[in-house]
Amino acid sequence: MRAVLIVNPNATSTTAAGRDLLAHALESRTELTVVHTDHRGHAIEIAQDAAADGVDVLIVHGGDGTVNEVVNGVKRGREAGAPAVGVVPGGSANVFARALGISPDPIEATNQLVDLLGEYRRTGVWRRIGLMDCGERWAVFTAGMGVDGDVVAAVEAQRAKGRKVSASRYIRVAVREVLASVRKEPTLTLHMPDREPVGGVHFAFVSNSSPWTYANARPIWTNPGTTFETGLGVFATTSMNAWANLRLARQMFARVPDPVARHLIRDDDVAWIRITSDVPVACQIDGDYIGPRETMTFTSVPDALGVVAPAAKAP
Numbered sequence: 001m002r003a004v005l006i007v008n009p010n011a012t013s014t015t016a017a018g019r020d021l022l023a024h025a026l027e028s029r030t031e032l033t034v035v036h037t038d039h040r041g042h043a044i045e046i047a048q049d050a051a052a053d054g055v056d057v058l059i060v061h062g063g064d065g066t067v068n069e070v071v072n073g074v075k076r077g078r079e080a081g082a083p084a085v086g087v088v089p090g091g092s093a094n095v096f097a098r099a100l101g102i103s104p105d106p107i108e109a110t111n112q113l114v115d116l117l118g119e120y121r122r123t124g125v126w127r128r129i130g131l132m133d134c135g136e137r138w139a140v141f142t143a144g145m146g147v148d149g150d151v152v153a154a155v156e157a158q159r160a161k162g163r164k165v166s167a168s169r170y171i172r173v174a175v176r177e178v179l180a181s182v183r184k185e186p187t188l189t190l191h192m193p194d195r196e197p198v199g200g201v202h203f204a205f206v207s208n209s210s211p212w213t214y215a216n217a218r219p220i221w222t223n224p225g226t227t228f229e230t231g232l233g234v235f236a237t238t239s240m241n242a243w244a245n246l247r248l249a250r251q252m253f254a255r256v257p258d259p260v261a262r263h264l265i266r267d268d269d270v271a272w273i274r275i276t277s278d279v280p281v282a283c284q285i286d287g288d289y290i291g292p293r294e295t296m297t298f299t300s301v302p303d304a305l306g307v308v309a310p311a312a313k314a315p
Contacts, residue, residue, distance in 0.1 A: 001057065001117070003030035004050045004083075006070055007090075008037045008062030014090035018106050022061055022088055025110050029117045030057070037066065047073025050083060057084045057308060059113065061106075063091020064141070068286040071131070071305060072138050084126040086113055086308030093287070096141050099209040099228070100129075100309035104217075116308045126306035129228035132208040133299040139208060139285045140305075143298055145275050146188060146203025149282025153289040183240075187281060190236055190265060191274040198265055200238050204275050206298045207233035212252075221257035225268030229312055231300040232270050239263035272299040 005026060007019055026032045037043050047058055047070040060070050067087055074082050087097040088109045094102075103109045120126060132139040144152075154176075188201035205212060207226045210233070211219035223233025237245065244263055251259040259266060280292030 001030045001121070002055045003032050003057045003059060004046065004055050005032060005034045005059045005061060006037065006043055006046050006066065007034065008043070008060075008066040011062040011066065011090035012092040013106070014061060018090075019061060021107070022059075022110050025114050026059060026117075029114055029121075037062070041069065043069035044073040044076070046070075047083075048077045049073075051077025054081070055083050057086060057117070059086045059088065059308070061088045061090045063089075064093060064096050064287050065091070067096050068138075068140055068288060071140050074305070075131075075138050082306070084120075084306035084308055086116070088113060093214055095211070095213050096209075096286075098214065099141060099211070100307060101313070102309060112310075113308060116310070120308070127309050127311060128303045129305055129307055129309075129312075130208065130230075130300055130302040131304040132206065132232060133301050134285055135297055136290075137285060138304075139206075139298070141207065141209045141286060142212060143206045143283070143285045143296070144204065145277070145283045145293065145296060146201075146281050148203055148205055149284045149289060149292075152284035152287055153282050156289050186238065187278040188236070189276045190234070191276065192234065192267065192270050193272065198236075198238075201236045201265070201275075202238065202240050204234065204236035204265075204273075206273060206275075207235070208300070215253075218253065220252050221254070222252060222259065223266065223268040224257045227312065229302075230269045232273060232298060234265065234267045234270055234273050235259070236265040237261075237263050238265065270300070272297065274298075 023034050035046050043066050051074050058070055060067050088106055089097045089104050094104050186200045186202045189197050189199040191197050205222050207223045209228050210224055210226050212222040213220050222235035226233030248261050274297045276295045280294050283290050283293040
């Protein structure tokens, strides 16, 4: 089995010792090549070249941004017999890996990965998951327009100044951006299958899995019924009332989550959603700010990617 280990050495929680341990463990199971990323978009290039070369599996050691790049590289490469993607978390949130059932601890995740590669040798079958086609690129777990994009843009600006990204920093920035949006007029309109368009929307999250994200170890839920095996989840609001949204936020942190509110538009299983805006608004895909957009269409594509991960849990 030919494998490429793609390492982002600048990811939040990667270490030289951890990278060496991971490479050593993979060498016992695969014919391994190790490649380090050195610029934005590099993982796309590496994955695309590996797919074209007939590699069997790509292992990502980095955060969600590196995972997104690798998946986009795979989807740009060969479709038939495309390599499977595995993840050993190395970022700050690692939402994709956790949603797949991979431990956030890199050593535990390495042991999981080795066991899963052994299982593949016995069965010859990878787990398959759905992805989100965003038109200009693929998303693996989330996208958003409005305040969600503003938060990601603000965090990226702080990262560019050398500030460490953490769950607490995201929360502080999110609170600030939400408060700044309270007096703004809503500009978004949602278009979904078999229903009338909904206007007057302030912001919209689109999910490909659950939870939506994590605050350290605590999951935050927008669409609890959305999984890699369903359609997309939609979570949008028609009000920025502080008290109403605080109640909604409390539901998102609940141990048995089921967010419901009069100003909430939520569906956990839609085939596609188009979001239009009267003016350009901030947009993010998998925690990566892609700039202002007036129109975005998000489409569920089932069975789109092979992954090195435990079998999906029953709903």
